[in-house]
Amino acid sequence: METITQPYKLINGNPLLADLHWQNDSPTINGNGHPIALILHGGGLVIGAKEIIPYAQMTYLTRAGFLVVIPNYRLCPQVSAFEGPITDSKDCLLWAIQNADSLLAQTDAADAYRVDSEKVAVMGHSAGGGLALTMPNQSDLPVQISAVLDFYGAKYLDHPSYHEPHPWYTNIVVSWDEGYANHVFEGPQVSFADPYLGTETPPPRDAWLTSHLKNGTWLNGVVQDGNLARVDGTTGFSKTYPPTMFVHGISDTFTSCALSERAHKQLQELGVTTEILLVPGKDHMLDLTLKEGDQEFLDFVVPGLEFLVRHVGLPV
CATH class of the missing domain: 3.40.50.1820 (Alpha/Beta hydrolase fold, catalytic domain)
Structure with missing residues (x-):
């Protein structure tokens, strides 16, 4: 190849x-x-x-x-x-x-x-x-x-499962401080990001994703305009x-x-x-x-x- x-x-x-x-x-x-x-x-x-x-x-x-x-x-x-x-x-x-x-x-x-x-x-x-x-x-x-x-x-x-707390994360992921997770908006636009696989505090990007999945707000967070x-x-x-x-x-x-x-x-x-x-x-x-x-x-x-x-x- x-x-x-x-x-x-x-x-x-x-x-x-x-x-x-x-x-x-x-x-x-x-x-x-x-x-x-x-x-x-x-x-x-x-x-x-x-x-x-x-x-x-x-x-x-x-x-x-x-x-x-x-x-x-x-x-x-x-x-x-x-x-x-x-x-x-x-x-x-x-x-x-x-x-x-x-x-x-x-x-x-x-x-x-x-x-x-x-x-x-x-x-x-x-x-x-x-x-x-x-x-x-x-x-x-x-x-x-x-x-x-x-x-x-x-x-x-529009299925309810995208707008409710995700069961995968509800019981296994701790909540991250919103202010920390929102650091994902700082710095240059990203077009690649390896998932964090460690056990300490994850980077803001991973914290943002897991927190929003846990809270049922991931889809609205990525769509942004509601459309x-x-x-x-x-x-x-x-x-x-x-x-x-x-x-x-x-x-x-x-x-x-x-x-x-x-x-x-x-x-x-x-x-x-x-x-x-x-x-x-x-x-x-x-x-x-x-x-x-x-x-x-x-x-x-x-x-x-x-x-x-x-x-x-x-x-x-």
Whole structure:
């Protein structure tokens, strides 16, 4: 797998970066070129970075024939969910559609490697799954999204579970001083942040996220203007929404699998091609540590990736 990192956008002179991954000898769509797969990371829109996307999923998709594009996006709460994560994800996809061939021409990509920018798939994990669901609703993209893959993503944002204290945090996380947590608004805008895994007082960003999840105010804190509809991909569900697959652990204690079941049913009723894979006994982030040779990767991840492969027209 070949990789380059490029700035796709400047914010106040500071670059937002995206990784591009490809395999030179991979299949094309009927000889016409390689489709794009945009993958969006999770982290509650507050933490995370492009580096947390599972390597096994990247390599599977590049070997199947995709040019895989993975961006960092501006993180909340320094910016709203719409102005940061959604707008940046859309702008990265637009940048890739318009510039991928010229960028690859300056690299070690084989002369025969060309991008079919008419074929685009989007996928994401957790909050990134929610972002992926919003991409078909972006009216200023020059192409229609061919397929969407949502791993346990956020959706139906008016659901009470997004506006109540999160049970994951109620009993296990101490409360942080609001004044300390609000230091997250100080300093330059952040587009990547590793989660704090220590046992002492966390950085303000992590304190802000866990405190708001514990208090049931996370969603309002990242949306900021109260306009849930424009950051919820399900508000754009229609008869023309692209083929979409959901993968969700039945025992997910962070985001209920019932929301993926609801989305799957709604798309079915609209006549949209849709599939769902409910994984027995698995919690949130069920796929992030799996390797390609793992049986669970074959059982619970490959079906989703193959869904994207089929619906952009690559050989399975």
